[in-house]
Amino acid sequence: KQEVTQIPAALSVPEGENLVLNCSFTDSAIYNLQWFRQDPGKGLTSLLLIQSSQREQTSGRLNASLDKSSGRSTLYIAASQPGDSATYLCAVGGSSNTGKLIFGQGTTLQVKP
Amino acid sequence: DGGITQSPKYLFRKEGQNVTLSCEQNLNHDAMYWYRQDPGQGLRLIYYSQIVNDFQKGDIAEGYSVSREKKESFPLTVTSAQKNPTAFYLCASRLGQDFVAGELFFGEGSRLTVL
Numbered sequence: 001k002q003e004v005t006q007i008p009a010a011l012s013v014p015e016g017e018n019l020v021l022n023c024s025f026t027d028s029a030i031y032n033l034q035w036f037r038q039d040p041g042k043g044l045t046s047l048l049l050i051q052s053s054q055r056e057q058t059s060g061r062l063n064a065s066l067d068k069s070s071g072r073s074t075l076y077i078a079a080s081q082p083g084d085s086a087t088y089l090c091a092v093g094g095s096s097n098t099g100k101l102i103f104g105q106g107t108t109l110q111v112k113p
Numbered sequence: 114d115g116g117i118t119q120s121p122k123y124l125f126r127k128e129g130q131n132v133t134l135s136c137e138q139n140l141n142h143d144a145m146y147w148y149r150q151d152p153g154q155g156l157r158l159i160y161y162s163q164i165v166n167d168f169q170k171g172d173i174a175e176g177y178s179v180s181r182e183k184k185e186s187f188p189l190t191v192t193s194a195q196k197n198p199t200a201f202y203l204c205a206s207r208l209g210q211d212f213v214a215g216e217l218f219f220g221e222g223s224r225l226t227v228l
Contacts, residue, residue, distance in 0.1 A: 004155075034217060043119075043203055044219040089156070091217075098163065099144050099207050100171070101217060103156040 002027045004092055006104035013080055014112050021075040021107045023090035028068045031093035034101065035064050035075050038087045047088075048075070080111045115140045117220035119204050124225045126191070126198065134189045134223045136204035145187035146205040146217070149173060156203065162187055191225060199227045 003026045013019050023033070032051050036044040048057045048064040050073070056065040063076040073090055087108045091101035117138045126132045136145065147159040158171030162181040176195025181187055187206075191198045202223045207215040 036219075041222075041224075043117075043221040044205075046216050046218060049216045091156075098161070098169075099146065099215065099217060100158055100161060101156075103148075105153065105155040 002030075002092060002094060002102045004090060004102050004104040006088075006090060006107050008107060009105065010108045010110075012110040012112065015080060015082060017080050017111075018076070018078050019080055019109070021077070021088050021090075021109070023073040023075070023104055025071045025073075025092050025102075028071050029094075030068065031096070033064075033066055033073050033090060033092050035062075035073075036089045036091065038089060038106070040087075044089065077109075080109075082111050082113050085109055085111050117204055117206055117218060119202075119220035119223050122221065122223060124223060126225060126227050128227060129193045131190055131192050132225065134191070134202055134204075134225070136187045136189065136220060138185055138187075138204075138206045138220075140206060140208075140218065141184070142206035142208050142218075143184070144207050144215075145181070147171075147177075147179065147187070147189045148203045148205065150201040150203060150222075159189065159202075198225055200225060 005024050034049045035047040038044050050057050050066045061078040066073045087106040089106040091103045120135045144163045146161040148156040150156045157173050159177050160179040162168035178190045204220045205217050207217045
């Protein structure tokens with residue numbers, strides 16, 4: 001059974017710092033991996049989608065990498081801003097293309113001005 | 114604007130009542146999903162549908178029911194059989210693509226509280 005873990009559960013950094021969020025998964029037979037952002041009481045906003053054949057994806061200040069063999073993904077946020085404060089969730093798609101995702105519990109990020 | 118609309122945003126239910134959460138999308142997506150989010154447990158899949166008039170159970174389907182009569186609509190009914198229905202419910206959708214796993218998009222969620 002696929003399990004997704006995100007460590008740490010919470011992170012606080014000063015504004016301007018570069019930071020890395022970690023996601024690990026137990027079964028390397030994945031279809032894709034997706035990173036989301038969630039603000040309190042809101043839905044999820046998709047940040048980046050990495051297909052299983054890809055190694056990384058970039059969008060603005062965000063870069064996500066995928067290493068299937070080691071069961072790990074990282075989300076790199078450059079030059080963090082207070083507006084980046086939110087919970088970041090990673091989710092992996094299983095071995096079949098049904099769109100079903102298994103979610104980690106998230107990392108809550110606080111960027112202090 | 115294209116997107117996923119969930120309603121109501123907040124809902125209160127008495128024990129023993131069934132309630133229906135609405136999810137509508139105008140993205141022309143084929144597949145739709147219902148997730149439940151509880152503090153400390155992450156998101157868990159309730160039901161999903163990849164095509165009209167067809168749907169499959171997810172990991173925690175007991176006490177829930179769905180229908181998919183139209184491509185743009187995927188309502189979720191929380192029945193009185195659901196033992197602990199208080200939660201944040203999220204609807205999602207994506208294009209149905211055979212060989213490329215499409216991006217999942219979410220609505221703003223519905224918070225259900227049982228009184």
